[in-house]
Amino acid sequence: MLRLSLLLVLLMGCLGMGKSSIFNTEPYVDTVVDEKGKRLLADTSRHWRDFTELTHRRIARELDGARPPGVDTWNIHWASTINTIKNKTENAEKYINYIIVMRRNEGLPELVNLEPPQ
Numbered sequence: 001m002l003r004l005s006l007l008l009v010l011l012m013g014c015l016g017m018g019k020s021s022i023f024n025t026e027p028y029v030d031t032v033v034d035e036k037g038k039r040l041l042a043d044t045s046r047h048w049r050d051f052t053e054l055t056h057r058r059i060a061r062e063l064d065g066a067r068p069p070g071v072d073t074w075n076i077h078w079a080s081t082i083n084t085i086k087n088k089t090e091n092a093e094k095y096i097n098y099i100i101v102m103r104r105n106e107g108l109p110e111l112v113n114l115e116p117p118q
Helices: 004-017 045-063 074-090 091-105
Strands: 029-031 040-043
Touching: 045 091, 074 091
Parallel strands: none
Antiparallel strands: 029 040
């Protein structure tokens, strides 16, 4: 009886986990293939929501004077982020412009040593 109860608790927990359920077959990351055959992160509403939330958290940390994750300066962080977006995201210019505009709106310094979006 105890085993059945534990199994029931486990299954109910898994069913109640929403998107992280073991029964969810929706892909965690949506991708597309560009005209050159390169796989890119798809520009979906879920990706955009996650991206904007993360961007706002990072900008808030920058405004608070916190150190950027894994690098010495926020300029290096944003340049690296932008470079990754350029190479791995569908509609990259939309995401890059969002970073630049949101940082400007908060009065943060302009980013330097960025390559223009392609």
